[in-house]
Amino acid sequence: MMRMVDVIERKRDGHELSTEEIQFFVNGYTDGSIPDYQVSALTMAIFFQGMTEKERADLTMAMVKSGDQIDLSAIEGVKVDKHSTGGVGDTTTLVLGPLVAAVGVPVAKMSGRGLGHTGGTIDKLESVEGFHVEIDNDEFINLVNKNKIAVIGQSGNLTPADKKLYSLRDVTATVDSIPLIASSIMSKKIAAGADAIVLDVKTGAGAFMKTLDDSRELAKAMVRIGNNVGRRTMAVISDMSQPLGYAIGNALEVKEAIDTLKGEGPEDLTELCLTLGSHMVFLAGKAESLGEARSKLEEVIKNGSALETFKIFLESQGGDASVVDDPSRLPQAKYTFELEAKEAGYVAEIVADEVGTAAMLLGAGRATKESEIDLAVGLVLRKKIGDKVEKGDSLLTIYSNFEDVNEVKEMLYENIKVSSEHVDAPILVHEEITE
Ligand code: URA
Numbered sequence: 353m354m355r356m357v358d359v360i361e362r363k364r365d366g367h368e369l370s371t372e373e374i375q376f377f378v379n380g381y382t383d384g385s386i387p388d389y390q391v392s393a394l395t396m397a398i399f400f401q402g403m404t405e406k407e408r409a410d411l412t413m414a415m416v417k418s419g420d421q422i423d424l425s426a427i428e429g430v431k432v433d434k435h436s437t438g439g440v441g442d443t444t445t446l447v448l449g450p451l452v453a454a455v456g457v458p459v460a461k462m463s464g465r466g467l468g469h470t471g472g473t474i475d476k477l478e479s480v481e482g483f484h485v486e487i488d489n490d491e492f493i494n495l496v497n498k499n500k501i502a503v504i505g506q507s508g509n510l511t512p513a514d515k516k517l518y519s520l521r522d523v524t525a526t527v528d529s530i531p532l533i534a535s536s537i538m539s540k541k542i543a544a545g546a547d548a549i550v551l552d553v554k555t556g557a558g559a560f561m562k563t564l565d566d567s568r569e570l571a572k573a574m575v576r577i578g579n580n581v582g583r584r585t586m587a588v589i590s591d592m593s594q595p596l597g598y599a600i601g602n603a604l605e606v607k608e609a610i611d612t613l614k615g616e617g618p619e620d621l622t623e624l625c626l627t628l629g630s631h632m633v634f635l636a637g638k639a640e641s642l643g644e645a646r647s648k649l650e651e652v653i654k655n656g657s658a659l660e661t662f663k664i665f666l667e668s669q670g671g672d673a674s675v676v677d678d679p680s681r682l683p684q685a686k687y688t689f690e691l692e693a694k695e696a697g698y699v700a701e702i703v704a705d706e707v708g709t710a711a712m713l714l715g716a717g718r719a720t721k722e723s724e725i726d727l728a729v730g731l732v733l734r735k736k737i738g739d740k741v742e743k744g745d746s747l748l749t750i751y752s753n754f755e756d757v758n759e760v761k762e763m764l765y766e767n768i769k770v771s772s773e774h775v776d777a778p779i780l781v782h783e784e785i786t787e
């Protein structure tokens with residue numbers, strides 16, 4: 353009989369765990385037969401000893417098998433999922449869904465709410481009156497086959513092993529382990545039914561991984577796991593030193609997504625969506641090359657079919673699609689305030705995570721699971737790093753339902769720096785990692 357103490361000892365001493373040993377601890381932890389204290393000892397041993405490529409793939413698949421797996425085989429075509437490691441004002445999912453669906457890539461998105469600076473994709477979409485994700489599985493599959501895009505709320509019992517393990521790591525100082533992070537993220541994508549995966553690994557102050565080296569290591573680890581378990585996977589490392597696009601907030605980001613689908617969105621958001629989207633189209637087999645994929649995406653923006661796909665998607669899930677032509681029908685904040693530059697110069701820094709927290713304080717995101725989101729509020733940047741400003745220019749607009757935003761303003765002034773010297777805009781896409 354296998355004993356957990358031996359598994360811990362072997363990892364402690366730097367040995368490679370077998371597939372059976374990994375399945376043993378994941379299953380035992382999930383069903384409660386192995387206690388927290390033994391699993392915390394093991395995760396600490398993993399933290400110091402690391403995991404081989406084979407162990408990472410085994411851990412990922414053991415977590416996938418610990419719960420339900422979504423079966424998307426009734427959907428025609430290659431189901432490519434995109435995952436972002438999380439940023440501030442990251443509107444890419446809202447844009448990418450309709451964008452790649454318009455060139456025929458099936459988008460079967462399972463999404464959540466979660467904590468953060470703004471709501472999750474579902475919260476954002478719910479700023480469209482009537483839109484809902486409470487659809488059953490059959491309807492979900494029919495909608496994807498018909499419209500190439502649908503979003504459903506997280507259902508079922510996906511990767512329970514990861515849920516338990518992640519909470520344990522959180523309180524045992526073992527979150528920051530590349531093999532554990534990589535298998536955690538990949539297990540969720542695979543359980544959700546993805547055939548192929550495009551990862552957007554953020555780097556910089558607003559990201560989970562603050563340095564390019566760490567981001568690259570995480571990206572490579574995830575790409576290897578995916579490819580080793582038979583899911584074609586690639587990663588883009590993109591900038592999150594400043595927020596992406598201009599808007600940070602729920603309805604504000606829906607408006608930004610509409611602008612972007614029209615070809616009138618922020619340059620960085622547009623470029624990142626075209627980059628990620630090209631890889632999705634390519635992996636789905638809808639183009640022979642990345643160049644061809646990109647041309648197809650540019651074409652559906654230009655000819656209006658990306659926007660039309662967004663309308664059909666909203667309508668099919670009960671939403672008022674007239675917001676697309678008239679975004680003033682989205683929830684509106686009672687007050688707006690401009691954050692005026694105190695001096696002339698160049699924007700040198702927009703600290704993404706702090707600016708995100710300011711949006712959350714206005715009510716755009718959840719601080720705890722119980723918090724209520726205010727869909728109307730948030731921030732819209734008027735300047736980005738490298739832009740020239742005159743004294744009195746608006747750096748950003750605050751959309752609030754509170755009359756007094758002095759605290760938020762103070763926080764924003766501390767985190768948006770203007771320098772007298774010219775500053776270059778940060779690089780948006782650092783690397784694209786395919787193997
Ligand atoms: N996000 C996850 O989903 N898992 C981790 O382990 C870390 C970040």
Ligand code: CA
Nearest residue numbers: 441596597599
């Ligand atoms: Ca944005």
